[in-house]
Amino acid sequence: MTAYAGFLRALNVGGTGRLPMAELRALCGEIGFTRVRTYIASGNVVFDSNSDEAGVKASLQTQLASRYGRPIGVVIRSGPDLETVIAANPFPAAPAERTLVTLLDGPPPANVLGTARGHGREEIAVIGRNMFIHYVDGIADSKLRLPGAVNGTARNLNTLRKLAQMVASERSGREGSDGL
Numbered sequence: 001m002t003a004y005a006g007f008l009r010a011l012n013v014g015g016t017g018r019l020p021m022a023e024l025r026a027l028c029g030e031i032g033f034t035r036v037r038t039y040i041a042s043g044n045v046v047f048d049s050n051s052d053e054a055g056v057k058a059s060l061q062t063q064l065a066s067r068y069g070r071p072i073g074v075v076i077r078s079g080p081d082l083e084t085v086i087a088a089n090p091f092p093a094a095p096a097e098r099t100l101v102t103l104l105d106g107p108p109p110a111n112v113l114g115t116a117r118g119h120g121r122e123e124i125a126v127i128g129r130n131m132f133i134h135y136v137d138g139i140a141d142s143k144l145r146l147p148g149a150v151n152g153t154a155r156n157l158n159t160l161r162k163l164a165q166m167v168a169s170e171r172s173g174r175e176g177s178d179g180l
Contacts, residue, residue: 001034001048004056005082005163007103008043008064009073009153019043019068027067031059039162044155046166053078057105075103075153079167086160090125091134096157098138102131104152111148118143 006028008019021038024045028036033047033056049056057076064072077085091099107129109115116124122144123134131149135142155163 001050002052003035003046003048003079003167004053005077005079005167006043006045006047006056006060007075007077007153007155008045009075019072021045027063028060031063037166039166040159042155042159043153044159044163046163073151073153075105077103079164082160082164082167085130086157086164088127088130088132089157090127090132091123094123094134094136096161098135099157100133100135100139100154101157101160102133102146102149102152102154104129104131104149108148108152112146115147117145117147120144 008024021041024043025036025038028045028047033049036045036047038045051059053076057074060076061072061074064074085101085103089099089101108126108131112126112131113124120142121136122142123136124144124146125132131146131152133144133146133154135144
């Protein structure tokens, strides 16, 4: 079993795509995921699965599309992947609530930073399949647009850290229950 964090795109933000977290937990259970938990009402879910990342993503996207009648973007990270994302933060002195990570399925286009529009004082770094953005002046007034990130989903570092803790507790709980 592998512990994963799933990030659903465009849910419960600005009143669009309402999906109660209880429904998300139930849906994940129906797929066969175990030890399912959600965190805040923005499409964050932690669970165990015997499938690989691609299989987990495909199962979740298929089930969501079937249930809600439209595609819902999903990004999956294993526990070790999530820890790597957090450790790679190129802005360690920046406030965690002002540092967002856009999680993508693969590396963004090579020119992603060149296509940025509305760039102000934001600091941006691309590391692997993740884009880190430190919103120096806060996100509320930012005009930054990154076309290469539209298929990803962003979370701030506080949320990613909490999900990493939840995934780690999934692993330690599983190890404890297996007698390891």
